[in-house]
Amino acid sequence: MSAAQVEVLLQTLIAGLLLGGLYALIGIGMTIIMGVMKIINLAHGELMMVAMYIAYWLFALFHIDPYLSVFVAAPVLFLLGVGLQKFLITPVLKVDSILPENQVILTVGIGMVLANMATLFFKSDYRSVPVDYASKAFYLTDYWKDAPIELSLSFPWSVSFLIALIITALLWFFLTKTDTGKSVRATAQDLHAALLMGVNVNRMRMLSFGLGAGLVGAAGCLFIPIYYLYPALGGQFTLIAFVITILGGLGSTVGAIIGGLILGIFESMTATYMGMGWAPVGRFVIFVAALIFLPGGVASLLRKKRLGR
Amino acid sequence: MKRFSLVMALAFLLSLAVAGAYAAEPLTLIIPLPLTGSQAKFGEMEKRSYEIAKDEINAKGGIKGRKVILEFEDSQGKPEISRAIAEKVIDVKKQPVIFGDYSSSSSKAIAAVAEERKVPYLVVTGAADDITQQKYKYVFRMNPSNAYYASGLMSFLKEVVKPKSIAIVYESSDFGTSGAEDMVKQAGRSGMKVLVKEKYEKGAVDFKPILSKVKAANPDVIYMVSYVMDAALLMRQIKELRIDAKLFAGGAAGFALPEFVDNAKDASEYVVTATLWSPQVKYPGAKEFAEKYKKLYGDYPSYHGAEAYSALYIIKNAIERAKSMKPEDIRAAMKATNMTTAFGPVKFEDKEGYQNQNFMDTLVLQVIKGNHETIWPLKYASQKYVYPIPKWRERR
Numbered sequence: 046m047s048a049a050q051v052e053v054l055l056q057t058l059i060a061g062l063l064l065g066g067l068y069a070l071i072g073i074g075m076t077i078i079m080g081v082m083k084i085i086n087l088a089h090g091e092l093m094m095v096a097m098y099i100a101y102w103l104f105a106l107f108h109i110d111p112y113l114s115v116f117v118a119a120p121v122l123f124l125l126g127v128g129l130q131k132f133l134i135t136p137v138l139k140v141d142s143i144l145p146e147n148q149v150i151l152t153v154g155i156g157m158v159l160a161n162m163a164t165l166f167f168k169s170d171y172r173s174v175p176v177d178y179a180s181k182a183f184y185l186t187d188y189w190k191d192a193p194i195e196l197s198l199s200f201p202w203s204v205s206f207l208i209a210l211i212i213t214a215l216l217w218f219f220l221t222k223t224d225t226g227k228s229v230r231a232t233a234q235d236l237h238a239a240l241l242m243g244v245n246v247n248r249m250r251m252l253s254f255g256l257g258a259g260l261v262g263a264a265g266c267l268f269i270p271i272y273y274l275y276p277a278l279g280g281q282f283t284l285i286a287f288v289i290t291i292l293g294g295l296g297s298t299v300g301a302i303i304g305g306l307i308l309g310i311f312e313s314m315t316a317t318y319m320g321m322g323w324a325p326v327g328r329f330v331i332f333v334a335a336l337i338f339l340p341g342g343v344a345s346l347l348r349k350k351r352l353g354r
Numbered sequence: 355m356k357r358f359s360l361v362m363a364l365a366f367l368l369s370l371a372v373a374g375a376y377a378a379e380p381l382t383l384i385i386p387l388p389l390t391g392s393q394a395k396f397g398e399m400e401k402r403s404y405e406i407a408k409d410e411i412n413a414k415g416g417i418k419g420r421k422v423i424l425e426f427e428d429s430q431g432k433p434e435i436s437r438a439i440a441e442k443v444i445d446v447k448k449q450p451v452i453f454g455d456y457s458s459s460s461s462k463a464i465a466a467v468a469e470e471r472k473v474p475y476l477v478v479t480g481a482a483d484d485i486t487q488q489k490y491k492y493v494f495r496m497n498p499s500n501a502y503y504a505s506g507l508m509s510f511l512k513e514v515v516k517p518k519s520i521a522i523v524y525e526s527s528d529f530g531t532s533g534a535e536d537m538v539k540q541a542g543r544s545g546m547k548v549l550v551k552e553k554y555e556k557g558a559v560d561f562k563p564i565l566s567k568v569k570a571a572n573p574d575v576i577y578m579v580s581y582v583m584d585a586a587l588l589m590r591q592i593k594e595l596r597i598d599a600k601l602f603a604g605g606a607a608g609f610a611l612p613e614f615v616d617n618a619k620d621a622s623e624y625v626v627t628a629t630l631w632s633p634q635v636k637y638p639g640a641k642e643f644a645e646k647y648k649k650l651y652g653d654y655p656s657y658h659g660a661e662a663y664s665a666l667y668i669i670k671n672a673i674e675r676a677k678s679m680k681p682e683d684i685r686a687a688m689k690a691t692n693m694t695t696a697f698g699p700v701k702f703e704d705k706e707g708y709q710n711q712n713f714m715d716t717l718v719l720q721v722i723k724g725n726h727e728t729i730w731p732l733k734y735a736s737q738k739y740v741y742p743i744p745k746w747r748e749r750r
Contacts (some may be wrong), residue, residue, distance in 0.1 A: 049570045050570070052566065053568065053570050054569055056562060056563075056566040057562075057563045057566060057593070059562075059564075060560055060562040060563055060566075063560075064559065064560050156734045159508075159613065161390075164390055164394070167392070168394075168398065168400075169389075169390060169392075169394030169395055169398065169583060170395055171395060171583045172611065173583065173617045173619075175616060175617060175619055178592055179619065179621075180590040180591075180593040180594050180618075180619070180620070180621045181594075182593075182594040183597075184596065195596070197594055197595050197596065199562075199591075199594050258697075268559075270558070272559055272587070273583040273586070273587070275392060275395075275583075277390075277391055277392050278557075281557055298609075312560075313560065313562075313563045316554075316560075316563035316564055317564065317566065317567055318561040320552055320553065320564075321552055321553065321554035321555070321558065321561070321563065321564045322526045322552075322553040322554060322555060324554075324555060324558070325555050332636070
C-alpha cells in the first residue's frame with residue numbers, strides 16, 4: 046500500500062468512528078425504549094428534529110452555543126417523552142385491539158404530527174447553525190512536520206463524539222449503579238417479575254421513554270453543528286436508529302453502542318471503497334444480515350462471552 | 355320603500371359594473387409545486403414569484419381581460435403525486451395549458467400526461483436532458499437543459515483555468531446524474547481526464563470518505579452537482595481535509611443560492627458556479643423583479659424564482675396570441691413564442707436532438723468576499739474573477 050492509500054484508509058476509519066459514535070447515541074435512545082416498552086419508537090428521528098429546532102432557536106435568538114443547549118434540549122425532550130408516554134401511549138396500551146402493536150402505529154402518527162407542525166411553524170426552509178468552528182480541524186502535519194501522510198480531525202465532529210461518549214458513560218452509570226436504573230433494567234428483563242418485586246412499572250415506562258427521548262435530544266444538539274436541519278429530516282435518522290437497534294440486539298445498550306460504531310465504520314468503508322451511492326445499500330445489507338445470521342444482535346454474542354447485558 | 359329598492363337596484367348595477375372590469379369569468383390556473391417535503395424551499399420561492407407575476411398582470415387588466423387566479427397543488431416532490439395532479443387539472447378542470455412543478459422527475463411525469471392528453475405543458479425548472487428529447491409535441495421547456503447549464507462554466511474553464519483533470523461528485527438524483535454525465539462528455543471533448551466520478555445519496559452526513567479519495571487522486575478541478583445544504587457540507591469538509599484543487603466548481607442548483615454562502619461561510623470563498631440567472635443580470639425586468647421579491651420576502655430569489663415569474667408571462671403571451679382557448683391553438687401559439695422575459699430570451703426551438711427547447715447563455719458566478727459576483731461571460735461580469743485561488747493553508 047502506498048502512502049496515499051494508507052492516508053485514505055486511515056481518514057476513512059477516523060470518519061467512520063466519529064460518525065459511529067454519534068449514531069450510537071441515537072440508537073441507544075431507541076434501544077432503551079425498545080427494551081422497556083417492547084415497541085419500536087418510530088417517532089425517534091422526529092424527536093431529534095424537535096431538539097435540533099430547540100438548539101437552532103437558542104442559537105438564532107440568544108447566541109447559545111449548540112453544545113450548551115444539550116442542557117436545555119435534553120431535559121425538554123425528556124419531559125416531552127414522559128408526556129407522550131403518559132398521555133398517549135399508556136392509554137393505547139390498555140386498549141385491546143386487533144393489531145397487537147398499535148402503539149407502534151401510534152408512534153408513526155406522533156412522528157407525522159411533529160414533522161408537519163415543524164413545517165407549519167418554521168416553514169420547510171433548510172437551516173443550520175453557522176458556528177465559527179464549523180470547519181475547523183486539527184492536522185497531523187501541524188504537530189508532526191515531516192509526517193508522510195496528512196490526516197485531519199474535525200473539531201466539531203471530535204467534540205460531538207466526546208460529548209456522546211460522556212453521555213453514554215453517564216447513562217451506563219445510571220443504569221448499573223443507581224436503584225432507579227436497576228429498576229429500569231429489571232422492567233426491561235421481566236415486566237411481571239419486576240412488578241412482583243415492587244417496581245412501579247408504569248413509572249419506569251415513563252422514565253425510559255423520557256430517557257430515550259432525552260438521549261436523542263442530546264444527539265440532535267450534537268448533530269446540528271456538523272449537519273443541517275429541516276422538518277422532514279426525522280425519517281432518515283429513525284431508520285438509522287432502527288438498524289442499530291436490530292444490529293445491537295433489541296434492547297441492549299452495550300449492543301447499541303457497538304452496533305452504532307459498526308454501522309458508522311461500515312458506511313464510511315462502503316463510501317470509500319464502493320462509492321457513496323452504495324452507503325444506504327450497505328446499511329440494509331447489514332440490517333438483513335443481522336436478522337438472518339445474528340437474530341439476537343451483538344447482544345447475543347456478548348451474552349455468550351459473559352460480558353454482561 | 356320605493357327609494358330603498360331603487361338604491362338596491364343601483365348598488366346591484368354598480369357591483370355588476372365593477373365585476374365587468376374583468377370581462378367574463380376569471381381565469382383559474384392550477385400549478386403543481388412541492389410545497390412540503392425536502393424540496394419545499396424551492397416550491398415556496400416559486401409560489402411567491404408566480405404570485406408577484408400574477409399581481410402585476412392583474413393590475414394591468416389580466417390575461418385577455420380576464421382576472422388571473424392561481425391555485426397551488428402540493429406535489430410533495432413526488433412524481434406519482436405530480437402525475438395525479440396533472441390528470442386532475444387536465445381531465446377534471448379542463449385547463450387548456452399546464453405549467454410548473456419543480457424537480458426533473460416530477461416534470462417528466464407531468465410531461466407524459468400532457469403529451470397523452472394533447473395539452474401543452476411548459477416545463478419551468480426541470481433540467482434533465484431527456485424531458486425535451488422524447489419527440490413530445492406538447493412539451494415546452496423555458497430553462498436550458500442540464501447539458502447547457504454548464505456551457506458558460508466550460509468556456510471559463512477552457513479560457514482561464516485550462517485544467518487537465520477533473521473529479522466529479524454528484525447527487526444520485528435525476529438532476530445530479532444527468533449533470534455529471536454531461537460533464538463527463540464535455541470533459542472528454544476538451545481533453546480533461548475524469549479521475550473520480552462519485553455519487554452520493556442526498557442528505558448524507560459525512561462526505562469525508564469520498565473526499566479523501568478525491569484528495570488522493572489530486573484533480574485540477576472538483577466539480578459538484580448538489581443542492582444547497584449538501585453543497586455547504588461538501589465545501590466545509592473540503593476545507594477540513596485541505597483539498598487543494600485549482601478550482602472548486604458547482605453545477606448550478608445549490609451553489610448559486612445565498613444560503614450556500616451563509617452556511618459554508620469562509621469555506622465558500624472563491625467557489626465558482628454555473629447559473630442561469632442572477633439578480634444583477636441585464637435582462638429587462640430582472641432587476642425590478644429581484645428588488646420587488648426582496649422587499650416582500652427579505653431575500654433575493656435564485657434563478658428558480660425568475661423562472662417561475664417569467665413562466666406566467668410566457669403563458670400570458672401564448673394565450674393572448676392563441677386563436678382560441680383550445681389546447682391545440684395554445685400549443686401553436688407557444689411554438690411561435692419569441693419574447694424576452696426577466697429570465698432571458700425565450701424561443702422554443704428544435705435542434706441538437708431537442709424539441710421545443712429554449713437555448714440561452716448561462717452565467718458563471720464566483721463567491722468573492724462572501725458575495726456571489728457574476729464573472730463570466732465577461733460582457734455580463736460584475737467583478738473580475740479571482741484566479742488562481744489561494745491554498746487552504748495560506749487562507750486566513
